[in-house]
């Protein structure tokens with residue numbers, strides 16, 4: 001009897017509109033880049049190619065983390081990596097706080113985030129994660145409620161949207177990793193992935209740090225989507241390898257000095273240029289990061305375009321003559337010397353793209369490509385095939401022929417041809 005009376009009193013006190021309702025919230029990002037839609041040989045990339053336009057380009061906020069509050073209630077959600085949405089059931093539509101973090105998750109539980117601690121690498125999870133907040137929100141239960149990160153006004157949100165798309169598009173088999181992006185303030189193009197202890201938390205914390213150059217006014221790396229995912233590619237490759245430390249860079253690397261009389265185009269410019277001649281220890285790892293980034297922004301089985309520092313490079317043709325010179329790289333077609341073990345990262349990028357799209361019944365998968373990177377390093381680590389600064393062509397052939405399970409004979413047989421074709425040796 002008492003219970004009945006209590007329930008009756010409770011029912012009388014609950015307003016008629018306060019039944020449970022489902023609210024769907026969708027995260028989006030309006031991004032503003034400086035390296036989108038730039039064509040090489042008449043072709044540009046396949047994704048976010050309109051993001052240079054004035055006013056920005058609105059994209060799905062894939063996997064973004066959102067904190068909802070309502071009165072004393074609080075809960076955290078990750079939006080769906082495909083459509084950027086999630087749903088919550090509440091008794092009232094009013095008084096919501098919505099905080100969207102610069103933090104995104106892919107469908108393997110890997111995370112990218114932007115943080116406030118700059119180039120600090122003393123922790124595997126430095127600083128506070130940037131976020132945007134909307135307070136006192138009334139949500140609709142009859143449609144979706146969109147919250148848009150403003151990457152036009154705030155370049156950091158363009159960076160995290162590009163990184164979120166990158167990890168969504170290409171993570172292979174890795175899972176539950178954390179990649180934190182810090183910003184180098186007032187230094188437009190100072191980006192990288194090996195400062196301090198950036199690559200020293202792989203074994204202990206499944207984590208990697210990246211720094212991205214930022215400036216205003218100016219032309220910050222924070223708005224170069226392909227540069228952001230190039231650095232992400234270094235991190236993903238190392239996390240997939242699974243051991244701390246920089247890529248193999250044996251003593252004597254990088255500073256290739258061409259013979260006297262070599263054309264200027266062949267000279268090592270010391271700046272990771274797409275057409276700068278380097279020992280192939282360098283072009284292997286940089287070309288791989290370029291490949292990762294190219295894969296993020298281009299569809300498989302197609303021509304593709306990679307933009308580095310505002311200049312577009314064709315993933316199939318070494319030059320920009322509209323197809324007049326389709327084989328070979330800088331070494332063969334411009335420098336015309338026979339120096340082996342020296343190449344450009346552009347040569348390796350085209351080699352990786354060719355092998356990924358091999359003219360075979362079956363083709364290497366996203367994860368096969370990461371495994372190629374991993375096994376070159378793993379074979380060196382175990383002494384199975386020791387790498388040095390000028391044998392990464394042979395180390396690559398060895399890994400493909402011996403160390404990657406499940407490749408077809410065709411996928412293995414084409415390797416030498418593609419390397420020659422692109423001058424990646």
Ligand SMILES: [Zn+2]
Nearest residue numbers: 230234286289
């Ligand atoms: Zn790099």
